[in-house]
Amino acid sequence: MPSPAPSPAASPSPAPAWLPKAELAVLGLVFAVRVVALARFEATPLADHPMVDAYTYWSQATQLFEGGDPFARDGYYQPPAYPWLLATLGGITGEMALGQVRRVQLLLGMVTTGLLLRLGRRLGAPHGWPWLGLVAGGLFGLFPPAMMFEHDILTPASSLAAFTGALVLLWPRPAGAPPASPPVSALRAGAGGLLLGTAAAIHPSLLLGAGVVVAMVARAAWTARAPLPLVLAPAATAAPLAPTTAENLDRFGTPTLVSHNAGINLYLGNNARFRETMFLRPGLPFRQLALEADPAHRDLPARNAYWSARVRSEAADHPRVALAVVAVKALWSINDTEIPRNEDYRCRQRPGAPLAFLAASPVRYGLVFPLALLGAAVVLRRRQTDPPPAAAGLPLLWLALHLPLVIFFPTDRYRLATWPVLALLASVGVGALATPALRQGLPRWLWALPVAGALLAWVPIDPRTDMDPALCRYADGNLAYMEQDWAGAKAAYTDMLAAHPDDVGAHAWLARLAAREKDHATARRHMAVVLDQFPDHFPSLKDMADYSYYDGDKEACVTYLKRAYAVPGNRTNTGVKLVKLLRRMGRRAEADAIQRADPKLAAHPKLAATD
Numbered sequence: 001m002p003s004p005a006p007s008p009a010a011s012p013s014p015a016p017a018w019l020p021k022a023e024l025a026v027l028g029l030v031f032a033v034r035v036v037a038l039a040r041f042e043a044t045p046l047a048d049h050p051m052v053d054a055y056t057y058w059s060q061a062t063q064l065f066e067g068g069d070p071f072a073r074d075g076y077y078q079p080p081a082y083p084w085l086l087a088t089l090g091g092i093t094g095e096m097a098l099g100q101v102r103r104v105q106l107l108l109g110m111v112t113t114g115l116l117l118r119l120g121r122r123l124g125a126p127h128g129w130p131w132l133g134l135v136a137g138g139l140f141g142l143f144p145p146a147m148m149f150e151h152d153i154l155t156p157a158s159s160l161a162a163f164t165g166a167l168v169l170l171w172p173r174p175a176g177a178p179p180a181s182p183p184v185s186a187l188r189a190g191a192g193g194l195l196l197g198t199a200a201a202i203h204p205s206l207l208l209g210a211g212v213v214v215a216m217v218a219r220a221a222w223t224a225r226a227p228l229p230l231v232l233a234p235a236a237t238a239a240p241l242a243p244t245t246a247e248n249l250d251r252f253g254t255p256t257l258v259s260h261n262a263g264i265n266l267y268l269g270n271n272a273r274f275r276e277t278m279f280l281r282p283g284l285p286f287r288q289l290a291l292e293a294d295p296a297h298r299d300l301p302a303r304n305a306y307w308s309a310r311v312r313s314e315a316a317d318h319p320r321v322a323l324a325v326v327a328v329k330a331l332w333s334i335n336d337t338e339i340p341r342n343e344d345y346r347c348r349q350r351p352g353a354p355l356a357f358l359a360a361s362p363v364r365y366g367l368v369f370p371l372a373l374l375g376a377a378v379v380l381r382r383r384q385t386d387p388p389p390a391a392a393g394l395p396l397l398w399l400a401l402h403l404p405l406v407i408f409f410p411t412d413r414y415r416l417a418t419w420p421v422l423a424l425l426a427s428v429g430v431g432a433l434a435t436p437a438l439r440q441g442l443p444r445w446l447w448a449l450p451v452a453g454a455l456l457a458w459v460p461i462d463p464r465t466d467m468d469p470a471l472c473r474y475a476d477g478n479l480a481y482m483e484q485d486w487a488g489a490k491a492a493y494t495d496m497l498a499a500h501p502d503d504v505g506a507h508a509w510l511a512r513l514a515a516r517e518k519d520h521a522t523a524r525r526h527m528a529v530v531l532d533q534f535p536d537h538f539p540s541l542k543d544m545a546d547y548s549y550y551d552g553d554k555e556a557c558v559t560y561l562k563r564a565y566a567v568p569g570n571r572t573n574t575g576v577k578l579v580k581l582l583r584r585m586g587r588r589a590e591a592d593a594i595q596r597a598d599p600k601l602a603a604h605p606k607l608a609a610t611d
Contacts, residue, residue, distance in 0.1 A: 016131075038150075041148075043354060044354055046348075047098065051342070064086075105157035109161075111161045127382070127435075129428075136424050144349065163199035163417075183221060183224050184217055189221070189229035197240035200257075216397075254301055263305065263306065271310075278409040285504060334456055335457055335459070336365050339410050339412060350467070371425075372425035374428075378446075477490075490510065497510075504530045523543075538564055538567045554585060576606050
């Protein structure tokens with residue numbers, strides 16, 4: 001087996017004179033594309049209406065800005081560091097404005113691109129390839145999902161900038177440094193650790209990657225007998241996680257480092273029906289699953305315990321199914337398909353959409369992943385001549401960042417956390433393809449890796465992962481509804497039903513739209529579909545009672561009020577409404593019996609015996 005070509009690590013080739021200009025050109029191109037994309041995005045209603053997690057983050061940040069505590073009731077169901085960052089930005093500028101957040105996140109995307117230009121240059125220098133930064137920066141900067149996540153009030157822009165900044169700070173000393181010097185200075189170890197911890201506090205799926213980086217720095221410091229970096233790197237990484245960890249221990253008695261939503265998220269991707277559960281849309285479809293937990297114990301630790309126990313019990317009862325699920329997720333996680341979670345960003349790039357031009361970007365996961373596999377093989381083969389824990393640690397770092405996709409469920413938001421490292425590895429793969437001497441020094445079997453990677457990335461997978469134009473229309477309907485474009489919302493939801501006649505979300509919204517037009521008969525028809533699939537959904541039962549009452553069917557109204565009143569929870573107001581209606585209908589004995597059976601109703605001032 002031939003040995004790899006000797007590395008020029010001891011005396012790296014100087015960067016060519018044209019390289020800085022080329023790097024500036026890459027930054028200019030990335031900036032121009034981002035500015036155009038942001039301008040087009042902000043011309044759409046999406047810019048005014050954060051959705052799902054983005055809405056929650058923005059609401060929490062606004063409450064913090066106003067002096068409130070959005071975490072007092074449910075704790076850290078989502079990581080609190082990002083809302084705190086948004087509120088801090090608002091405090092600096094004096095206002096909470098969606099536009100300013102997007103502009104800051106665009107700049108953070110540029111920071112990450114610039115950091116990757118520098119990392120790629122340092123990665124390639126020992127091999128005589130300082131131009132690798134051009135490849136790494138371009139792959140990150142022109143990746144459409146990276147740009148589109150910057151448009152939303154979501155965590156990737158800030159967390160990736162922090163994590164990549166940590167990699168720059170914690171990269172070992174360059175070749176030619178004095179042998180006695182530590183691999184990373186104490187100052188860089190502390191600052192890099194703080195950035196790592198901050199990144200993980202903002203986006204918890206980076207926790208495993210942060211652990212790998214700290215372990216590699218600690219190992220290098222131990223080998224070099226450098227005590228300060230050995231202590232400072234892990235201590236500084238832990239510091240940003242300490243407040244949430246202490247709060248979780250104090251309030252909930254759980255040693256959770258950041259947020260508490262691992263229970264149901266674990267179940268979504270680890271059950272025999274995971275193809276259905278991981279694609280549940282926010283709203284009624286997801287709510288129906290969430291209410292399978294004991295309604296009487298909905299505090300965070302109890303909910304997490306319920307879902308975690310359910311995962312364990314189902315895996316124990318059907319171990320082969322559990323293993324098959326993990327295998328399928330592993331395959332999906334490296335496929336070219338961008339798998340959505342709460343919203344499908346591919347809708348924003350469909351023909352005619354404002355961001356359709358982004359679909360023309362040649363940067364795709366299925367093209368980059370095979371190159372990254374080749375790059376990983378190259379750096380591992382050359383680990384004797386490239387200083388650890390830098391290049392040789394990148395494959396392990398990618399694996400750690402990728403594991404959440406297999407442990408929980410594969411989705412573009414989780415996979416974006418891997419993109420900076422994948423871009424670095426892919427740049428090495430490009431270097432291997434572009435360097436004849438290196439190709440001659442590599443074993444032939446190594447070239448099977450990119451071929452296998454390409455096959456796995458492009459093999460057809462479950463059609464549910466494909467973009468569904470009807471779901472894009474459903475999202476259009478949501479935006480139209482929030483814009484009070486009632487006709488547009490009705491048309492979009494109707495298009496959704498044409499493709500998916502039993503969709504509960506579309507039926508629920510069409511019921512509300514019909515009720516606005518006083519067409520209560522139509523509202524009842526739509527809501528009947530919802531209740532047929534979700535018979536104990538309290539808000540829908542209440543709405544159905546109202547629709548029935550105004551449609552002149554008081555008997556049906558009583559029936560639905562009884563069903564709503566029976567749903568677990570504090571239903572006193574519904575009980576009051578039920579009792580009063582029964583009395584007006586002359587059914588006093590029945591009303592009195594319901595009132596006597598409920599102490600809260602019996603003592604309610606609105607239900608005096610003379611009523």
